[in-house]
Amino acid sequence: xxxxxxxxxxxxxxxxxxxxxxxxxxxxxxxxxxxxxxxxxxxxxxxxxxxxxxxxxxxxxxxxxxxxxxxxxxxxxxxxxxxxxxxxxxxxxxxxxxxxxxxxxxxxxxxxxxxxxxxxxxxxxxxxxxxxxxxxxxxxxxxxxxxxxxxxxxxxxxxxxxxxxxxxxxxxxxxxxxxxxxxxxxxxxxxxxxxxxxxxxxxxxxxxxxxxxxxxxxxxxxxxxxxxxxxxxxxxxxxxxxxxxxxxxxxxxxxxxxxxxxxxxxxxxxxxxxxxxxxxxxxxxxxxxxxxxxxxxxxxxxxxxxxxxxxxxxxxxxxxxxxxxxxxxxxxxxxxxxxxxxxxxxxxxxxxxxxxxxxxxxxxxxxxxxxxxxxxxxxxxxxxxxxxxxxxxxxxxxxxxxxxxxxxxxxxxxxxxxxxxxxxxxxxxxxxxxxxxxxxxxxxxxxxxxxxxxxx
Numbered sequence: 001x002x003x004x005x006x007x008x009x010x011x012x013x014x015x016x017x018x019x020x021x022x023x024x025x026x027x028x029x030x031x032x033x034x035x036x037x038x039x040x041x042x043x044x045x046x047x048x049x050x051x052x053x054x055x056x057x058x059x060x061x062x063x064x065x066x067x068x069x070x071x072x073x074x075x076x077x078x079x080x081x082x083x084x085x086x087x088x089x090x091x092x093x094x095x096x097x098x099x100x101x102x103x104x105x106x107x108x109x110x111x112x113x114x115x116x117x118x119x120x121x122x123x124x125x126x127x128x129x130x131x132x133x134x135x136x137x138x139x140x141x142x143x144x145x146x147x148x149x150x151x152x153x154x155x156x157x158x159x160x161x162x163x164x165x166x167x168x169x170x171x172x173x174x175x176x177x178x179x180x181x182x183x184x185x186x187x188x189x190x191x192x193x194x195x196x197x198x199x200x201x202x203x204x205x206x207x208x209x210x211x212x213x214x215x216x217x218x219x220x221x222x223x224x225x226x227x228x229x230x231x232x233x234x235x236x237x238x239x240x241x242x243x244x245x246x247x248x249x250x251x252x253x254x255x256x257x258x259x260x261x262x263x264x265x266x267x268x269x270x271x272x273x274x275x276x277x278x279x280x281x282x283x284x285x286x287x288x289x290x291x292x293x294x295x296x297x298x299x300x301x302x303x304x305x306x307x308x309x310x311x312x313x314x315x316x317x318x319x320x321x322x323x324x325x326x327x328x329x330x331x332x333x334x335x336x337x338x339x340x341x342x343x344x345x346x347x348x349x350x351x352x353x354x355x356x357x358x359x360x361x362x363x364x365x366x367x368x369x370x371x372x373x374x375x376x377x378x379x380x381x382x383x384x385x386x387x388x389x390x391x392x393x394x395x396x397x398x399x400x401x402x403x404x405x406x407x408x409x410x411x412x413x414x415x416x417x418x419x420x421x422x423x424x425x426x427x428x429x430x431x432x433x434x435x436x437x438x439x440x441x442x443x444x445x446x447x448x449x450x451x452x453x454x455x456x
Contacts, residue, residue: 024060027074031056034078042226042257047085047264055081079291085260086287091244091269093124097215100133100179100187102172104212105246106205106236107220109193112248112274114144116220117190118151119274119282120246125157130185135160135175137168137208138192148190154279158184168192168204169211176212189214202239209240216243218271221258223250229258230265237266244271247285251275259290329424331388335380337423338373375408376416382406391417 031052038048058077095101103120107113117134124130134152138144142164152159160175172189179187189212191205209217219242221229233245245262250273262270270285380388382405387394394402399413406413 024056027056027059030074038260041260044230044257044261044265047261050264051081051085051260054084075295079295082260082291082294083287085264086285086290087263087269088287090284090286091271092284093216093271094243095128095130095186095215100176100184101216102176102187102189102212102214103216103218104189104191104209104214105218105220106191106240106242107193108222108232111193111220111222113193113220114138114147114190115151115277116246116248116272116274116282117148117188118155119279120272121152121157121188122155122279123272123282124186124188125155131183132157132186132188133160133175133179133182133184134158134188134190135171136162136190137171138190139164139166139168139171140192144190144192151279158182168208172208172212206239217241218244218246219268220246220248221262223247223258223273226257226261230261233262233266233268237268242266242268244269246270246272246274246282248274251281331380331383331391331420334420334423335377335388338377338380375406375412376419378406379403379408379413379416391420 034055035048035052038051039045043051055077058081059074093103095103105113105117105120114136121132121134124132134148134157136145136148139162145162145164149159149161160171160178162171162175168191175187175189178184191208192201217240219233219236219240221233223229225232229247233242236242245266245268247258247262247270250259259270259273262268273283273285273290275281275283379402382402383394387398387402394413394417399410403410403413
């Protein structure tokens with residue numbers, strides 16, 4: 001996300017270095033570049049105008065201290081304005097209500113609404129320790145009801161059954177009654193996808209809202225629609241008292257216009273951001289962290305949280321203990337590392353959050369893409385237990401069998417073994433205490449990147 005904007009802003013901010021003081025003259029060209037970068041990122045024009053005006057007012061006449069360069073001062077100002085445009089701070093869901101706290105989801109068809117209900121249910125259950133019930137009031141699409149039932153089973157929350165023969169108000173009223181009797185903390189209500197211009201359907205969701213009176217009404221919107229996302233959210237906000245926004249498919253949006261426009265146009269906070277298709281790829285929206293990512297400074301806090309919540313610490317500790325005792329690092333340990341990295345969203349997700357990695361992300365993705373990790377896992381899975389324990393036995397005929405079993409070529413097997421050997425050498429150096437230091441540094445993350453990844 002924000003790749004294009006990050007690149008353009010980085011280039012424009014370089015021009016300001018070498019000045020002793022920020023003046024209207026020496027920031028003129030940089031401001032023009034910042035303006036163009038925001039417009040190319042599909043940020044709404046009123047937002048761009050206000051952003052540039054505010055940066056200019058704060059920057060002109062700003063004295064540069066001995067510890068900071070003009071470039072650093074300017075970046076600090078730009079970062080502050082990015083945060084302000086997106087809402088200053090994270091705004092949590094307000095679930096302080098007599099249980100069940102009803103959360104209604106609204107949005108256009110195809111915005112990822114039903115998937116977001118599943119993701120939010122998982123988030124509330126695991127991070128907020130809430131008991132969650134989900135229900136679909138989408139009586140126009142039987143597949144949506146079935147999809148939500150499947151997602152509920154996947155994240156292990158209860159699904160309240162509904163059918164296309166029922167009326168949305170009757171479905172949700174019955175679900176609320178069930179939630180009260182069974183003492184659920186939260187009820188998530190999925191509604192039918194609709195077009196903002198469809199007056200009949202907008203009338204229906206208004207009536208449902210009035211009957212249910214949810215504590216949160218979240219608008220789910222596809223970030224890849226750019227500033228149109230903000231315009232659509234405004235149309236829904238005129239019809240419904242929205243309390244917040246969930247921005248989906250942000251991992252596929254290299255521009256970021258929606259994130260920077262939506263708060264300004266609607267006045268409503270972005271509460272969550274969807275960063276992938278996986279069921280756990282929903283993050284609370286922190287403007288300061290996103291601003292840091294846009295400026296290529298990474299997002300260390302999110303990275304640490306991701307590692308803490310994803311890594312199997314018990315398994316990592318076993319590997320550490322094993323290596324410290326000099327018992328060696330085998331292909332099964334290597335496979336576990338690959339699997340854990342994939343569960344954290346893959347290499348590209350990790351790199352997006354690492355400071356200074358923004359500019360080199362694309363180059364590295366070419367060397368170490370996530371498909372390569374999947375292929376390496378497949379190769380290891382095609383080996384016998386003995387081969388995984390003692391890789392030295394893997395010679396010609398075994399390599400051909402492994403390649404055939406994993407749907408790869410012998411050269412792919414050779415490459416994977418070479419990368420494993422590099423990792424094994426690194427692990428040998430960690431013997432006798434060094435490994436534990438590395439583990440603590442990674443928050444218990446079972447070692448670093450697989451050997452040979454990435455070559456920076």
